[in-house]
Amino acid sequence: MARNLHVVMLPWSAFGHIIPFFHLSVSLARNGVHVTFVSTPRNIERLPKFPPDVSNSRLDLVKLPLPQLEGNPLPEGAEASVDIPFEKIQYQKVAFDGLKHPLEQLIISESPDWIIIDFVSHWMVEIARGIPIAYFCVFSAASNVFLGPPESLSNDGVKRLRPSSESLTVQPPWVDFPSSLALHGHESAHFYAGFYGDNASGISDACRVAKVLQSCDLVAFRSCMEYEGKYLKLYEKLIHKKVIPVGLLPPDRPEGGTSRSESFQWLDGQEPKSVVFVGFGSECKLTKEQVHEIAHGLELSGLHFLWALRRPIWAAHEDEVLPDGFVERTCSRGIVCMGWVPQMEILAHPSIGASLFHAGWGSVIEILQFGHCLVILPLIIDQPLNARMLVERGLAIEVERRGDGSFTGNEISTALRLAMVSDEGRELRANARDAAKMFGNHELHQQYARKFVEYLKNNVRKKTLD
Known part of the structure; x- marks a missing residue:
């Protein structure tokens, strides 16, 4: 048998x-x-x-x-x-x-x-x-x-x-x-x-x-x-x-309508394709300087954002993670979610237009199936190689770095605005939409x-x- x-x-x-x-x-x-x-x-x-x-x-x-x-x-x-x-x-x-x-x-x-x-x-x-x-x-x-x-x-x-x-x-x-x-x-x-x-x-x-x-x-x-x-x-x-x-x-697309947390209520109030989703996952351990420069870049960009941020090991408490006054200065256009978030449900929300992330292969697949612009800050293992391929294909903007790998908020802001709102980023945005037809098929x-x-x-x- x-x-x-x-x-x-x-x-x-x-x-x-x-x-x-x-x-x-x-x-x-x-x-x-x-x-x-x-x-x-x-x-x-x-x-x-x-x-x-x-x-x-x-x-x-x-x-x-x-x-x-x-x-x-x-x-x-x-x-x-x-x-x-x-x-x-x-x-x-x-x-x-x-x-x-x-x-x-x-x-x-x-x-x-x-x-x-x-x-x-x-x-x-x-x-x-x-x-x-x-x-x-x-x-x-x-x-x-x-x-x-x-x-x-x-x-x-x-x-x-x-x-x-x-x-x-x-x-x-x-x-x-x-x-x-x-x-x-x-x-x-x-x-x-x-x-x-x-x-x-x-x-x-x-x-x-x-x-x-x-x-x-x-x-x-x-x-x-x-x-x-x-x-x-x-x-x-x-x-x-x-x-x-x-x-x-x-991954299977979320059914929708199941997550009605504060973050989703906030997303519901945003314009279509206007929000940057920021997330570096669990494997990338960001330093204090990196977290603060990302925060500075988000603030400089003037864009709306949702940041999924796990408390790093260098911070004893959640209120020690972000720069002083950051939340208060950006609360009208951004939200920071400490801990785990339903990433697929967030990416599927119509207000998301781009993602700032590490260029891990799994995340690339998740994000591109929704046709979002990619702003990439590769950190470990295969991420830099994925970044080179994405940029070569016109699917991503890589944040500029100094010779030692450091970056400032200025570089974060420049990359975000290029991907999301500038005329120079039109082709990138069109390429991302086209990629969704294959990544999400x-x-x-x-x-x-x-x-x-x-x-x-x-x-x-x-x-x-x-």
């Missing part, structure tokens, strides 16, 4: 990874796949609710406790990178690697047809028992092209092709078409140390990616040919493995998901499916 395809999903414990894995899991479940989604207990508890058309029978959530480390270097109860200071994330990787044995027992018990992993789980091939492995990359294809083939990611390849942070400031030699794929000087040193450098886990992130690429059977991207076709094709040539775009997995991205499922079904090694 034939049965449904069964996959095990294992994301890295950062919500910028967990949420795309969850969205892919939902997409697979909607296409008849039985999904076992594995993470730690607190991370599972913080997942979004299942959509009404996805049941527990198709999508199982499995909690595996995060192993405790000797000396307890991680904060109590910390299971995701958002819970952990940046310098201690290396210890989180040590703990995550400790999931190898319980995962092996789970794989023996579940006997899935495919295992879909993130970049951290380089050891999966050792416990997969011949089950095919897919590497689902939550970053853009362009960002991965920038990193290069497996041989450029470890040992002699790094010494030869990426000898220093300066090598990251020019277009990679393997990109054979004009591209702005490169880091700025102030970005490259931090990226080089974090990606190629040693850490407490004993293996660099670059080596993890290399091992995953060498051991996997295919690489899946949260992308589509319409946006990244030339990069997807080039990456397949670079790694000599099957590369499959699974679509952009845009749910049927297009569902087609990608269906093709991905067909490939998985047709390439099961252990079992035969009807």
Whole structure:
């Protein structure tokens, strides 16, 4: 008797990874796949609710406790990178690697047809028992092209092709078409140390990616040919493995009418496309200077804004976060929401016209499906590379920075006004509206998901499916 395809999903414990894995899991479940989604207990508890058309029978959530480390270097109860200071994330990787044995027992018990992993789980091939492995990359294809083939990611390849942070400031030699794929000087040193450098886990992130690429059977991207076709094709040539775009997995559009908080009542009173949504998520830890310069820029711009701002660790209380008098001076045209906000519902509101954010790939997808202008201030990991691509395509304005990466309110204000109200920004605004036709095309991205499922079904090694 034939049965449904069964996959095990294992994301890295950062919500910028967990949420795309969850969205892919939902997409697979909607296409008849039985999904076992594995993470730690607190991370599972913080997942979004299942959509009404996805049941527990198709999508199982499995909690595996995060192993405790000797000396307890991680904060109590910390299971995701958002819970952990940046310098201690290396210890989180040590703990995550400790999931190898319980995962092996789970794989023996579940006997899935495919295992879909993130970049951290380089050891999966050792416990997969011949089950095919897919590497689902939550970053853009362009960002991965920038990193290069497996041989450029470890040992002699790094010494030869990426000898220093300066090598990251020019277009990679393997990109054979004009591209702005490169880091700025102030970005490259931090990226080089974090990606190629040693850490407490004993293996660099670059080596993890290399091992995953060498051991996997295919690489899946949260992308589509319409946006990244030339990069997807080039990456397949670079790694000599099957590369499959699974679509952009845009989150379901909110139904509307469910959130009537004070912030939505305020939005209801604003003109269409007149408000800037400002949000830097949970992974980017803004400094006090950065928060104050963003505030200064919003004030200088004269534009209406809604700012979703989490209390930073450097502020003991919420009233210590913003510059003195900022709220009072801007209350007639702006609102600051401390803590979590329903971002998708806010982005869907007709008064929103632009977003000032970090250029994270998931946020790019969320915002562009509504056709909003992008004003970008990239801070970490892949964000600078996404920023270069968006600017190259005429979809974003990047805030100008000094050589050391700092910026002032003047640069924030200039970028915001250029995107929102200036004549020079007309083409940008038109491009954003056009992009929404592709980024927000749910049927297009569902087609990608269906093709991905067909490939998985047709390439099961252990079992035969009807």
